[in-house]
Amino acid sequence: MDTLAPMGYIKVTSVRMQGLLLILFAKQVHLPFIRDIQSTYTRTGLFGYWGNKGGVSVRFSFYGHMLCFLNCHLAAHLNYALQRMDEFEYILDRQDFDMYNTPQVLDHKVVFWFGDLNFRIADHGMHFLRSSINNGRFNLLWNRDQLTMMKKQEPILQEFEEGPLCFKPTYKFDRFSETYDTSGKKRKPAWTDRILWRIKPKAIETEDENRSTSSSADDDEYPIKVTQDMYTCDVSYGVSDHKPVIATFNLEMRKKVETPVVTLTVEGHWSADEDATFTYTILENFESSTWDWIGLYKIGFRSASHYSTFAWVKDDEVAANGEVVTVQMNKNELPLLAGDYVLGYYSTNLQTLIAFSPTFQILESRQAVTEGLLPENINGHEK
Template sequence: MAAMNPQTELRVRTLSIHVVTWNVASAAPPPDLSDLLQLNNLNLNLDVYVIGLQEMNCGIMSLLSDTAFEDPWSSFFMDVLSPLSFVKGNKGGVNIFLKFYGYYVSIINCHLPPHMANNDQRLEHFDRILEMQNFEAQDIPNILDHDLVLWFGDMNFRIEDFGLHFVRESIKNQCYSDLWEKDQLSIAKRHDPLLREFQEGPLLFPPTYKFDKNSNNYDTSEKKRKPAWTDRILWRLKRQPQATIHTPTLSAPHFTLFLRSYVSHMLYSISDHKPVTSTFDLELKPLVSAPLITLLPESLCTEESDLLISYSLTADFLSSPWDWIGLYKVGLRHINDYVSYVWVRDNQVSFSDGLNQVYIDISDIPETEDQFLLFYYSNNLHSVVGISKPFKIQPRSFLAEGPLDEAQPQI
């Protein structure tokens, strides 16, 4: 994105981020996830959901159905969130890289090796995951130079030394402080300089593993596994250079993360793990003054059988012949839910300094009173880089009869 003029002062923005981690143990979604997603909390106005699941059903029938259909968990979450204008992006895998107002953010969902004796393996995997995070684009920094790393998942760290009876009695009496001292992740953070840079909220909730399914009872099987805080949410803010006698202090950009809550959700019992959520407020002062692409629905007009779309782009945006603009109905669930799309080069009508026009065949647009959105997808960045405001398109019968200047969409 284009850097703003240093003299330009942009106001501080606050983004509310809700992070969910849950080992669902191959179970199907429960009937209601309102508590998990904090949908009934009227004091929250969330901007971003980050949802990481582990042990989703990976049977052969599930793999075959996932090839043709959306998996049931994604479908269930989007049934709830798409009416609230949240969109599921096209990213997948362990690491998601985002850019918020010019800041670099990485999101990592992990599932580390289980069992008490495999603590060294867990720590090795932690380091290896960090080492393997390489990005294709040349201008993306190393993950440890990102402004924020959110790392969560079933990390499988256990409680050492104490016996099963002591741990259960401590949990029953809500005396967690002794257990914290023997938590393997807490111990590792005291000795590993890199791991120490990752912060975590206080563990004021009971250990989240292992429960009998469909109950709030800890493991009553023959194995009687010792409870542990296996499901964790960590974060790391980029370190700022330390001032010395030879280097004056530089004013760091305003970029601060505040933890609002860190809780487990005992209400859900479909798995042997309880889900854990964190809600953050991310305060930042934007480093950019404009998006890479600005779509201008107010400039939409019709010309014979085409709908013309105007958009502007920043001077340093590198377009590709494979970039495209999609037309969507408001309430879409996924980037693939377009009504129609056009390749920006193939369908280009005109261009000038920073302003371009492309066309969509009007016959590809349904006659409806629904509201629409335009998305610009960058092939180079593998991401949506511009979204329009909602707008309406007049019915074609009206467009055919009315003068051209009355064919503007109703914003």
Template structure:
């Protein structure tokens, strides 16, 4: 008999990272940035099932109110609510913010939702650098989304590597089977990773190479690409190499580079799938797009987006996502309220 395949979930997930340079959203339209205008890379040009937005340098000037979302989250909610998205979760650490929105129909298939944070900058005291994350059981699989802001400036490569390892070591969750970031079946990591170009090319030379669209040559100098190859950091993750211009550093209000800094691909999105963790179940995350949004000129960074097809399929077996959740997260970990993860003691 031929093998039969059944699909437990086939989702389109849209990821966005943007260093907003302490600016508020004010009257900024998010339609183009969120691809709500019919331009998505999702199959059949449909809207994404899930949005995950990571931001850095969100303004912390206002008095922090634990009962009210950041203005950026409210702005995103306003843009997405008319398309029947609901906020699943948000987490903020000083200027680092991650938030997730999903179409209403997916909410019953989201469980064990948890967040965590790791402070790195200034010895971890202030939290101006570090990471926030959201993890959940998504149609029975363990998924985690990490947003980080690593140490800045060309000379701080060692600190960026240390930041990464600190985040990986310190992020912990209480859900059975998934205590750490890389225990998850799906890992998505986005943010202002602040990696620069190695070597001595001047800002002007880099800009000239960018104008000639010599991205492949410049990416041979990209610190993140080099680190992943040597295994020093981010080597467990994959990245589709950018085919867009470096996203930092621009003069605010336009598309001209500010050559006080050497242009670099600071803003990145990476992922990892443990494809064959379970018998007869196949997990995949095909990347459908990787773009910068050049029409957004609010800050000295450009927003970067990526679209993924998140698939869970079975061979010769028929599972519900509830049954898959039992297999992956263990019996007894289902939460009655998907928005309140019951914490188990973590040993």
């Protein structure tokens, strides 16, 4: 969050199962259109009783399109390729969402599947492996990559796409080094860490459809296209015996949802010298609650809980559609120093920020000028 917040990214949600972590960040402009967020996890270690292996996922609606991100850590070692497939299928079968139209992972229009999938390079000896890698001839190893081999016989894998492996195998390195394993075990290098994606197949697929690094699907008149722009690793990272794998994608889509469910309007000039006023309006039905709240956020905030102050929404009853509700914030709760801020409406039921006001400036208070205060830090407060 320290790194991404200054770049405009806000933490939306996260899910963790022991060492397996998945965090979703988004830019503020997208947050009102990220809805129906749900996460889950599945253990596969020790016959499903231990979470050192398994999968964690986050699903949500993005401008009306259903997306799912699945992070897996599958069984290790060269001879367990079939077990890895069994674990993957078990995770897909066990991960359920409380959504009538997308109850399982593969029901989503786009699925990104990634993590330490632990597939190895079969057959080749250590000398051939390292010689091919050192000479940058990665293509000589592709046909013995277990995941590539499994795709030829596993129908479910054939629905997933992956960019070319034009980077060094990311496992196994001596820590804080770019040298492959020099320990007594001398583990063979392998592309254990992978990023794949899947667009939900049409009822009838054309035989000549291009399914390399760009793909698309139609949902009535709302098509979506996924294009991979980069697929690589960062060899400078040394804390782990794996090198992190990075991919960037472009999603082109026709938006099904283009308007927020709530609008926020700031009234007058704001400073800590007087109480401040704003209004909110419910534009369409959603699971609103009297536990919803509106936070005051300084530009560059990290997450929904990283507000300067907040006010509860209308507390006697849920506001009706189209009703303009006026709320006041106590001047004693407002920042003393000038800065750029937004108001954000947090939905307790949807567990996300669903609306923002336009950016506005809070003026420096007379108290700040008098006392010569230094810039203050923003801290989240417990509600």
